[in-house]
Amino acid sequence: MTMAAMGWERYHVSVIDSLVETKKEQVGSLGWDGPLAAISHTRANLADYFKETVAVVTNPAIDREREAAQFSVRVLVGSRPSFGETLREDGFERRAANPVFDRRSRDPRRP
Numbered sequence: 001m002t003m004a005a006m007g008w009e010r011y012h013v014s015v016i017d018s019l020v021e022t023k024k025e026q027v028g029s030l031g032w033d034g035p036l037a038a039i040s041h042t043r044a045n046l047a048d049y050f051k052e053t054v055a056v057v058t059n060p061a062i063d064r065e066r067e068a069a070q071f072s073v074r075v076l077v078g079s080r081p082s083f084g085e086t087l088r089e090d091g092f093e094r095r096a097a098n099p100v101f102d103r104r105s106r107d108p109r110r111p
Contacts, residue, residue, distance in 0.1 A: 073098055074098075075095075076096075077094045077095070077096055078094055
């Protein structure tokens with residue numbers, strides 16, 4: 001099996017070569033500034049056609065009010081229903097506003 005069949009490209013090999021020669025990692029950015037796979041003139045892996053947009057979250061929050069509207073730490077506690085199944089009224093699933101539980105926390109089994 002060739003490296004191309006496993007998704008490796010010349011760029012990946014050049015990064016490894018640079019790492020071996022300099023004994024240092026290359027400096028780079030978090031984003032991809034190349035063309036989208038759909039309009040690129042070079043061959044692309046199937047996974048390159050799918051892009052995910054993520055936000056960088058600061059800790060502690062810089063803008064707590066606006067970030068609260070976008071992000072939630074709410075968790076569901078209990079067994080997950082099967083696909084297409086609706087949760088029974090007496091189902092085990094409960095919601096908790098925060099994933100950290102301690103003695104002072106509210107009982108997550110209560111609705």
